[in-house]
Amino acid sequence: MTSAGFVIYATAGVALIGAGAFGLARARDALRRIVAINVAALGVLTTMVALAARGGGEADPVTHAMVLTGLVVSASATALALALVRRMAHLRGEEDADGHDG
């Protein structure tokens, strides 16, 4: 990968970070906020993958290791956040049902 490739994908990464920040600040809905954070996270990871490949030769293994760790950690954090969203929706549903009964 040449430096042209690095510039192309790093720019895309930065644009994704911007999209994530925009979505995070704009959304009021929890699900949208979680997706927006994940878009920004993908932007960060793409920038890192581009950074790892910028040398032209073998990619930087330390950066690749960090990206792998980041992928797994962000997937588990997202799973926990979505479990919270589902739990909130469930509780709200019960609340509504109670309201109708009483």
Added chain:
Amino acid sequence: MGIDAAALLLDVTLAATVVALGWRCVITADRFETVAVFIGISLVMAIAWTRLEAPDLALAEAALGAGLNGALLLAAWAETRGIEDGPAERRIAGPALLAATTMAVAGAGLAPLVGAEAGLAAEIAARLDQTGVSYPVTAVLVDFRALDTLLELCVLLAALAATWQLGAARPLLRGKLYGPVFVAYVRIALPLLVVLAAALLWRGATSPGGAFQAGATLAAAGVLLLLVNPAGRVPALSWAYRICASLGVLAFLGLGTGVTAVTGRFLDWPLSHAGALVLVAETAATVAIATTLALLVVGGRPVAQRGRVGKRH
């Protein structure tokens, strides 16, 4: 020249697609579109990463971003349909300012790196013979930065423990979303995924692959299994879950402490047995990562499904 131009065109197209999808994802007013487009971004991103010499990262991203998170996002969307938090989203100026500032700071930070010498590839290559493996990324994960991997396994375990506090698991899907073709597909794909995960784990010592990629692949297989299961049912909580989920942390802690008797340092594998120790640690990490991620998709404490669940409420 012709090939270079075609490669450049491909790179620009991929990058532009990802960016366009990213913005579409956060701008659209349709919550389902947000989720669907995000899954699309993860897949296009995986293709882009193969262009950046990272095929194994691409595989992990496709399994985790599109597969695992995709399934979870769709489940969360289905459960919160019709619920909108707060008033309609009309704010533009504030978010746009934040996005512009973030991009400017990130761009300013990255600009000096264009044309700069690349990272630590040479240093790692020079010290590879001090580890038990010959693939540099695996060497970094289980040898040079083994402590990072241990802490990362702890994060996974903490996320699972927190999810289990939220109550009993509820079915991922209501009703059946699939037909006979999907079931037939899973029958073929499931064993292949298990073999692929084992191959990734084994080959990780010498070529792209390793515990993370194998764990992600195995977790995706687990999600497939969950999806063909009519009510998203899983066997009730047992010690098997707890042991499998904590196997990675236990192995890293146990082996890491054990080798201090030989080398005097935590997680510093003795060179004579480094290959075998790394393989054991990686296998344990694969099982832990796969179990934890799949259980995170289940989204709560697995309970015996006899009649209605949710005794606590």
